[in-house]
Amino acid sequence: MKGLRILGGGVLTLLLIFLAAPILLVGIVSFSSATYLTFPPPEFGLRWYRAYLGSRDWLDATWLSIAVAAAVVVVSTVLGTLAALGLARLPRGLRVAATGLILSPLIVPGIVVAIGVYYAYSRYGLVGSPLGLVLAHSCLAVPFVVTSVSASLAGLDPRLEQAALSLGATPLGTFRQVTLPLIRPGVLVGALFAFITSFDELIVSLFISGSGAVTLPRRMWDDLRYAIDPTIAAVSTLTVVLTAALMGAAHWLKRRGERQGLHSP
Amino acid sequence: MSEAIAPALLAPGRTAGMNWRRLVPLLLVAPLVLFMLALYALPVLAMLSRSLLEPAPTLAHYAELAGDEVFHRIFTNTLWTTLVVTAGTLVLGYPVAMGLARARTLLPLLLIIVLLPFWTSVLVRSYAWMVLLGRHGLVNEALLAMGMLDRPLRILNTPLAVHIAMVHILLPYMILPIANALRQIDPSLARAAAGLGAGPWAVFRQVTLPLSMPGVMAGILLVFVLSLGFYITPALVGGPRDMTLSMLIAQRVEQLDWAYAATLSAVLLATALVIIAIFQRAFGVGTAFRMSAR
Numbered sequence: 001m002k003g004l005r006i007l008g009g010g011v012l013t014l015l016l017i018f019l020a021a022p023i024l025l026v027g028i029v030s031f032s033s034a035t036y037l038t039f040p041p042p043e044f045g046l047r048w049y050r051a052y053l054g055s056r057d058w059l060d061a062t063w064l065s066i067a068v069a070a071a072v073v074v075v076s077t078v079l080g081t082l083a084a085l086g087l088a089r090l091p092r093g094l095r096v097a098a099t100g101l102i103l104s105p106l107i108v109p110g111i112v113v114a115i116g117v118y119y120a121y122s123r124y125g126l127v128g129s130p131l132g133l134v135l136a137h138s139c140l141a142v143p144f145v146v147t148s149v150s151a152s153l154a155g156l157d158p159r160l161e162q163a164a165l166s167l168g169a170t171p172l173g174t175f176r177q178v179t180l181p182l183i184r185p186g187v188l189v190g191a192l193f194a195f196i197t198s199f200d201e202l203i204v205s206l207f208i209s210g211s212g213a214v215t216l217p218r219r220m221w222d223d224l225r226y227a228i229d230p231t232i233a234a235v236s237t238l239t240v241v242l243t244a245a246l247m248g249a250a251h252w253l254k255r256r257g258e259r260q261g262l263h264s265p
Numbered sequence: 266m267s268e269a270i271a272p273a274l275l276a277p278g279r280t281a282g283m284n285w286r287r288l289v290p291l292l293l294v295a296p297l298v299l300f301m302l303a304l305y306a307l308p309v310l311a312m313l314s315r316s317l318l319e320p321a322p323t324l325a326h327y328a329e330l331a332g333d334e335v336f337h338r339i340f341t342n343t344l345w346t347t348l349v350v351t352a353g354t355l356v357l358g359y360p361v362a363m364g365l366a367r368a369r370t371l372l373p374l375l376l377i378i379v380l381l382p383f384w385t386s387v388l389v390r391s392y393a394w395m396v397l398l399g400r401h402g403l404v405n406e407a408l409l410a411m412g413m414l415d416r417p418l419r420i421l422n423t424p425l426a427v428h429i430a431m432v433h434i435l436l437p438y439m440i441l442p443i444a445n446a447l448r449q450i451d452p453s454l455a456r457a458a459a460g461l462g463a464g465p466w467a468v469f470r471q472v473t474l475p476l477s478m479p480g481v482m483a484g485i486l487l488v489f490v491l492s493l494g495f496y497i498t499p500a501l502v503g504g505p506r507d508m509t510l511s512m513l514i515a516q517r518v519e520q521l522d523w524a525y526a527a528t529l530s531a532v533l534l535a536t537a538l539v540i541i542a543i544f545q546r547a548f549g550v551g552t553a554f555r556m557s558a559r
Binding site: 004008011012015016018019020022023025026029079080082083085086087088089090091094098101102104105107108109110111112113114115116117118119120121135136138139142146196200202203206207217220221224225228232233236239240243244247248251 | 290291292296298300302304305306307308312313360361363364379383384388390392403433436465490494496497511514518523526533538541
């Protein structure tokens, strides 16, 4: 019995190393001073971070990705939160149809979305423009907002709204002062997911970013296909730290919301 | 709230027959639905329709596909990769899920280790495997240093690299639903079985495993459907022979062969939908995709 537990612990440790090691390794390589990818690095330094910060291309791509993701947050959080508020009160048939459409980007393979969007957007001059990226990424980000806000709404006690109304609050006042503060963690979690969905998105960007709107993942992809230098390790490490921080924040918000009983489990 | 907001939103003077209680939720959902129809759903459908309408209404493109040798090879390869990856994530993911479900003091650490790859983009994780598996990558260097190899193994740009990287990338999608199911099992059941004389293996096989099946099925569905559409990872760590359906589609679009690309897209989408429908009917786990929200 004890031997079994030690064996189990050993297997678990190996699997956890398998999960974590590749990402930690990229972090270590990014601090290498060598021109080529060698492991272990002969010396450590900030050479590749300097290369990143000194490169116009990389910085432009970074700012574009951040700007697009920020716009996606606004579009998908507003549209998604409104829709989540309406969805629960739609008649069943309509609700199922609308939910199916809204959540479908989770199921439809990325390449199918990408070439479908490319096919249509190229006719409207939306290829190679940040606007096209914002519109397409918003569609991909919306499912995360709607599921997150819907979960908050499901955990909401309807008597709170009724109480506010019966005490004389106007309907919009009730929404602003009662409903919105209660579902705020869900909205925030949805917004964080939306940011990361857009910031990390590659397949759609490959087709519609053209040469005029090169996002960070697209820039990384081009680099990986044609010339690998460790700058990409530095960029990867920075994006991992950024997304992990945002996801950690989302996770913490979600857990806190669950503890306060505002989410369905 | 619908009853509440409605009078504020709607100007007075509507006819009494107008049912505004129904209209408000509709007005809330409509902007998003129209946005998604115009900018995502209709574009995808218009693209797919070219598989049936090029040059005139026809099923010829599908018939052509049935006899297309390249398609057969790539479709089989995609399904095979998907099966290997699903099996791999199940075998490696179940023990981690058990660790996660049982952990107490170490839970935050375990959770971070499982979630960190989940939170890292597919592109970065694929790159990590390029670094690890390359000719002068860590795996080769380590094996050479230990004297287990005379010259570096070719791992990068082989099917093995694709399998390893995809298992790594999709593992959290298997771990999390199983851990969730395991957590919901009443621990007194396992104690009761043990108290009645069942050994650890019998407890696992007859109590824990059957009760965790909903999580296992949800994990299998998620990994299966997600790996079916993989593009970035096989393109980066695979070789020229490791083409997946997604890569073939992209290639045909680059060659402006829209009819062929649309037909392949329809096949890929239909395969995913059929698998989801089967899992929904058989195991009731079709809604698993709601949790694929990382």
